[in-house]
Amino acid sequence: MDFVQLKKNCKKDASAFPGYRLALLGDCATQHLAMALKGAAYEEGIALSVFDADYNQLDAQTLDPSSELYEGKPQGVVLCLCTEKLYEAFTLSSDRAGFADATFRKIKGYWDRINAHLSVSILQFTFVERDDRVFGNYALKEETSFYYQVKKLNLLIAEGTRLVKNVYPVDVDSLERRLGRDKFSDPKLYAIAKMPFSLEALPLVAFETVGIVKALMGRFKKCVVLDLDNTLWGGVIGDDGMEGIQIGELGTGHAFTELQRWLKELKNRGIILCVCSKNNENTAKEPFEKHPEMILRLDDISLFVANWHDKASNIRYIQKTINIGMDSIVFLDDNPFERNLVKQTVEGITVPDLPEDPADYLPYLQSLNLFETTSYSENDRDRTKQYQAEIGRILLEQSFESFDDYLKGLDMVAEAKSFDPFHYPRIAQLTQRSNQFNLRTVRYTEAEIEKIAGDERYLTLYFTLKDKFGDHGLISVVILEKRERELFVHEWLMSCRVLKRGMEEFIVNKMIETAKEYGYASVVGEYIKTPKNAMVETIYAKLGFTDRGDHTFVADCATFQPNKTFIKE
Template structure:
């Protein structure tokens, strides 16, 4: 249940210690004081402590274009730009002589703002798009008249996505248009409040807008949902497969079956996008799998499911089993179950797992889940489509490992090969995505957008390395990222060392260090320096450098290359 604006305000005053601090600049052409409060309150629930610089309204251009402004002095991690459709309409009325190029002119202005920010800072830009105002000058014919405000507004929002955001990886859109489509214009906007206060968003809309903007920040910061776990009976299909039989469960195009089919289509789309799909069902396994194998109307197939658990044990224990196979955090999991008892059981035993309170009527499942915006993402790569297959293969590895008495023999049998390369245009999306997704095996938890990766690729002050890993079971894809920074003529600093947890305990850490040392020696360095910065999730690598032979020196970890002996590994460089 989303909190009200009043509840979000209370959050600010009871903020717990230890939240991650993030600096946000909020620039608007209308009053943003209440949006500021909603963002801060919403951030607390998301595990963040926002320090916000809020400019006086109407100062967007001055703050960004003036290099001596308070905005640049603040040095924000994120810049939120909120321009309203109402001010846009005023600009439109003043531009009668250039109406045909109104949208293009506005896009040029937005691009100028973005490029100026990028040239002067490392701030990521979150830009709010423009909800519709139908000023009824042309009625429905407005969509055919290029000079109408409705036409230009639609064109502006299209260009904002297809031209500005599509070509700029540090530019993100907060989609207020879709929020207005869902909640309605009368809910989002109050004419009386706007006229008297210059505030465009209603008090009721503020928590929803703040939640969506914070979802973007959270996804960039590595806090997002990676896995959806499905119950089956009355969640994925209507009816109970063990009682009703294959022919009588409800899916397809008739009656309530249509709701379950559309729900499956949505789940399948998430899976194709890279969200891991798992099943947790109280059922006999053969009966639970039967619809996936035999029912002609099933949208989801067994091949779409990374981990399938069906038995009569309690669901909290079964989710623990799924987590042990996937090796991801509980807070990145979403559990969908129609049964309130099962939902509460999981909430009580695994409080980090997100358990939405599904409506009683399956027809309302999707609209409810849409409103939660659980699966926000800041990136997408072609590798995402292979994620399910990679986790299925990982389950096979785990099973076969149990048949070996000696781990070294198992590693030798895997025939592991790694392709080691500097970052390039092909690996750039996956490198960026891995920095945003990796939380546990991440020594300093540095996040990179694609633009940041591109900057590293052209930097004279950095060495970049990406590692893939392939074995006899399959290809894990790009699984390790290293960024080395030149500190002085004798030392290389490990700015970033992160790795997918799917490949732990295979010697990848040793293989990576051998590679780092080889690059350092080749370039005449005598020392490699590492650093561990604790986060809420990376305790597993607390002793990483000590285990690898680094020596503690004033809080950093030093490796003398003269003393280094290559570590034995069972991975071959491709």
């Protein structure tokens, strides 16, 4: 897509798209970039409005509390700083070895000022790492060379974005390397108009930036659905057999190995991998189980669908089962016919047109930059496990005649224990976060939980639950207050993840048992209404308590009939 097309997009009606307000600040001419950004956003289905500050207004816009930047309340601010200007400043600097540090402090100053006035995301362009060839290759060895300092500055920016969480790097430098310096900029455009990017480079810069905006708006890829034959390995498993498919050392196998390695890296980053193949299931699974050179194994795949249905239906099934948006799914298939079918009948899905030669699959996919993200945590690494457990439960539910049979088949085991120091943080966190399944919504800090755990007037319980697919961990908290002849349920909350599996029943049974054990005649519960906890308004009545009419409920220990549950202790 060239710049003129993007420019034309600016005139088109984008009002049906979700909007995003961007401010663009630069130390160079940014008018063309502003148009390219708007046009690229239109291509991605975003109605982008761009406040394009005048040339070199960085200080004025960030220092003045009533500047257009601050008055406009943008959602994102792009800081477009160019290497040409940086070089000018470098040549005037007397402390060359400290130039990168000093410049980073200045840039960090922009971030801090913006953050003091706005609640925004900051998109910081990296500097194009150009060598002025004053030192030749020796520049890398010489701290006072421009090349050394600009490389160092980019690294400082990268480190800075790790500390200032709302700043996201836009790696413009990598774009120049991809396109080549001669194409990325046109020296006469900078000389005449202070434009650091050529018209050929602008769409590249714009789409890269808009990609991050998309991710900030919550639109990013979560799942890759994979065809098998001639996509994950060379050949056809049904015809060629385990010994005949090309993966690893055999034939063109290396290209497929490289692709699988990359997919496994994506999986470790938190991208869900699924299989959608026209094959017999056992045949299709065999390489994942037994082929010594396969990189991907069955436990890397969250959902494995191999049958003879059409792929569009299978993809819809996958999407429903893992319960994510179709626009967060990427479908990889070597066969143009299948790709077309899916493109035309499955709305929203991304279907890259894989090149003919499998050797080009990986570079092509990498060039698309499909997996832009604005966050990454340790938790993402376990996502495949979490999905596999959840999908296992859904598939089991579908295979049973009755819900009771399903619950029985889950082999659920719960634990009930008094609060212990190891769990204080999690218990406090749950009391602060739970809104829906929370009877009285009393919030506690960790220190308060510790106090209650040691207070003779209370009995405390926390509950854990696991089933054959995985461990849910600590999912419910109960605090019972000792009154004369009754136990009063001071706190009861539960994570909604384990709703309707018999856990509520299990917990109430446990409350009664506890009361009996300590010699109390009854248990009294109370419901305090909040805007969010309507789901538990009648829970005590449903589980065998008598409604006393004043939002309190009583259960008599002597006559109480334990609720049915398939959870074992």
